[in-house]
Every structure is written in structure tokens, then in C-alpha cells.
Amino acid sequence: MTLSHLRLVAVNIDGVLLNDTFSPVIHQFIVGRGGRYTAEVERAVLSRPRLEAAAATGLEGSPEELARAYFREREDYLREYPLRVQPGAQALLTVLRGLGVRVVCYGGLDRSHFDAHLHEYAGLFDDPVYVCTDAVRPGIREIAEDVFGLRCDQALFIDDAASVAEAARALGAAFIGCPTDYEHSFQEQLMRGAGVRHMVRSLEEVDEALLRTVDAEAAAAAVVGAGRG
Known part of the structure; x- marks a missing residue:
């Protein structure tokens, strides 16, 4: 019915x-670059447009640069932990x-x-x-x-x-x-x-x-x- x-x-x-495969890399990406990973940061980054998310990390670099670096890091992660x-x-x-x-x-x-x-x-x-x-x-x-x-x-x-x-x-x-x-x-x-x-x-x-x-x-x-x- x-x-x-x-x-x-x-x-x-x-x-x-x-x-x-996003949460682990987001955490690793931010903490690995000296950023603070908080609920507020996660809320601002997860499931947001990629350039908006990149800017919300609070890390140094342009949103475009950060997004490219993030996806390179995600590709490395996926080689060890596949989808x-x-x-x-x-x-x-x-x-x-x-x-x-x-x-x-x-x-x-x-x-x-x-x-x-x-x-x-x-x-x-x-x-x-x-x-x-x-x-x-x-x-x-x-x-x-x-x-x-x-x-x-x-x-x-x-x-x-x-x-x-x-x-x-x-x-x-x-x-x-x-x-x-x-x-x-x-x-x-x-x-x-x-x-x-x-x-x-x-x-x-x-x-x-x-x-x-x-x-x-x-x-x-x-x-x-x-x-x-």
C-alpha cells in the first residue's frame, strides 16, 4: 500500500x-593545520557549498586554495579507506x-x-x-x-x-x-x-x-x- x-x-x-568519508577528512584537515575543531565549525563546514565551507574553516588561504587542498587530502584518505x-x-x-x-x-x-x-x-x-x-x-x-x-x-x-x-x-x-x-x-x-x-x-x-x-x-x-x- x-x-x-x-x-x-x-x-x-x-x-x-x-x-x-567527509567527516574524518574535514577533522584531519582542520586540526592538522592548527585549527580548532568545534561543533560550530563543523556545522558551518559540513554539507555547505564547497567554497563557503572552505572559508568557514578559519584556516589561512583562499577558499579556492583550501578547497583544492582538502580534496587532494580526501583522495589520499580514499586510497586507504575506500568508498x-x-x-x-x-x-x-x-x-x-x-x-x-x-x-x-x-x-x-x-x-x-x-x-x-x-x-x-x-x-x-x-x-x-x-x-x-x-x-x-x-x-x-x-x-x-x-x-x-x-x-x-x-x-x-x-x-x-x-x-x-x-x-x-x-x-x-x-x-x-x-x-x-x-x-x-x-x-x-x-x-x-x-x-x-x-x-x-x-x-x-x-x-x-x-x-x-x-x-x-x-x-x-x-x-x-x-x-x-
Whole structure:
């Protein structure tokens, strides 16, 4: 049976469908250059447009120089800790297909990143399959309204960044948090501070029961919002 209210589920690529290879490198990059790594710095850097994120590190150098250096360091990291599809990713996408919602992947890197690591799952997504959000981070409104022609309250976002949770809440979109377990990360703490109701440790926890719960909450919130309008 299809969901009653939600029409779109947007799933973040890095840190959700793929393992988190950004948080460790961001921490290493800042601390290794003498910077202080705090919740405020992480919030300002993670899931932001790359030049904005680079400027927010507080390190010496232009945003362009810092971004280039960061991605060089990330390539070194990936040689030792490669990208991999997270356990439960295919099962989640299969469940979503059975619930009658449209499904899209999104993230800050370009489409080639998706094609390199998730091409075998492309058939489980709806056109355009992948949306690059680097220029429009966090991209809630752009994905829901501009790409799919839906209201934000008809969309669910599954992401590892608290800043996306905050934007989703402000726009009335549903949200499931999947914060990294990286030891230096503040994302779980920041999500709790943002009032995120649903947080999971793994994609296996995002089952049909949870999705129907979120759907019912989205429907109820939309009714309340309409009444206030």
C-alpha cells in the first residue's frame, strides 16, 4: 500500500548511501593545520557549498586554495579507506519503490560521483536519478519544488547533516537523521539540538514501519499547517 501523504523521498549519497568519508577528512584537515575543531565549525563546514565551507574553516588561504587542498587530502584518505555502499541501502531503496513514492539521490559532488559508486542501483531511482546540490545547499526547496514540482511537506529527506534537518524543519519537509558514528563528529548532538525526532544508526532501521510513521506525521503536520493558514 502506498504512503498517504509523502510523494518523494530524497536520500543523501555521502554518509547515508555511501560511508562517511567527509567527516574524518574535514577533522584531519582542520586540526592538522592548527585549527580548532568545534561543533560550530563543523556545522558551518559540513554539507555547505564547497567554497563557503572552505572559508568557514578559519584556516589561512583562499577558499579556492583550501578547497583544492582538502580534496587532494580526501583522495589520499580514499586510497586507504575506500568508498563503499552502506549495508541496507539496496533494501531501503527496494522498500521505497514498493511504497509508491518517487526516489532521488542527492549530494554535493557532481553526477559522476553517483555513476562511479551507485550506478548499479540507478534503476531504483526516478529521473533525474541524482541532483547535485553544491550550488543550492542544502537543496530542500530546490529538490522538492523545482525538480519534482511538489510542496516541501510532501518530501522526506534522509541525511547525515544537522543543517539539512534544520532547513527541512523550516520548510515543513519530513526528515530522518542518519548521523555518522565518527568519534569527533558533533552531528548527533546538533540533530538533537535541532529537535530531530527520528535518528537511526543504520539504514536497516529505516524500515516500512518507520516510513509509515513519518508519513503519518507529515500528513498531520500538513493538516495543522493548512488550518493555521
